[in-house]
Amino acid sequence: MSSEIIGTVTTSRTESTSGSLVRLKTRRKLWLQVHLWLGLILGFLLSIYGITGSILVFHAELNEWLHPDLLTVERPMEGQYRPLADIFAAGKAAMQPQAKHHFATYPRNANAAVKLNFVLPVADGEESWLVGVNPYTAKATGKLLAKRSHDWLPATFINLIFELHYDLLMPPEIGDLVVGVSATLLIISTLTGLIVWWPLTGNWRQALFFKAGSGPVRLNYDLHKISGFYTALVMLPVLFSGIYMVLPHNVVPVLELFSPVTYRYWFQSTPPAQNAQAIGMDQAVAIAMEQYPQGRPHWIYGAPNPTQTYTVCQDGIDAPGSLLQRRCTVIDRYSGKILDLDDPSLPTATAGEIFTHWQWPLHSGQAFGMTGRILVFITGLACPVLFVTGVIRWLQKRRAKRAKPRTSGL
8 A cells, every 4th residue: 555655646746747848848848938038149250259358358469569660659768657747748739729539548568559549629510539658758640540431330449349249339328228138139049049949857967068969960069058158157147237338318217226236437626716827737637546546547438528537547546455457537527526436345335336346347358467357269260150050040940840741741
């Protein structure tokens, strides 16, 4: 009698497990359809984002390689950088008087030039120019036209890749929206891909490794699912940070539902009642250096318009309990007052501010040094692989379905 009871219980458990597996497989078919159509519709855009993103991981090195005379210098034996005021003045002298200096990039190493970005008003719009300055001599190494406002394509390779990556060569008000919405849907595609990948039968070896001796059909399938799984951990934060960077006005209000967030680009300078001389970009850097004396300037945002602020971003700041070594200081262009510190190590830093501080370092891979950059680079290259193998898999299944009726009729 007891054996009959045990047998009945075992059968019941087997039937229950079988029923659960059937339900999971049914749900997975639904997620598979979502993953399939999102991948087919948006896979080409994912490929563009991935390839251009991989290039931009090393954009500084590539730009110097493409324009060595402009962007690289020889370091003197006992050379010291000239004052920033002299360096900025040399860049300004290389441009027409009406040109506005709006951005500067500090040398990334001892053999790099200071890169100064100018906007030049012209009769039919404006032009963007890049001027190189030798930091040891404060002499311009040359200048390069980067973009004309009325031209569809930028004039340089790196600028082309930047605009393709962030705006798909569309006007920013349209391109930002397209990129942000498509990246959101690609996050859903990535998550559904993980659901479809999950081995319901517990065969993890099959899910994590290529099948030895398999034919081209199985090899394509394994390449798609395995490359998708191993890059998902990088893909998800890169996609989200991309949304944050192109649509901050939409993302920040959502984040503020959970924690207060300050966004440094929203701060404005307060014009004085009387005409007062604005401080220079070099003075803004000096103010930031007083705040973080051990930091190395990297990006220096100018203030060409009356209400804009200076923002100085510095690297190499080693603060206790903080993994990231990057800090950005927002400064009023008239008074020199510090309006905001993008500093996750501050006691007043909220969870939302710490979260947003991580977004650019995660997107670029800078958060984890060269290892992080290489991981983002590889993930970007995996994007076209995922798209191509996904399309091939879809076509294979279509051909198989069409072949079934003919086979059964023979």
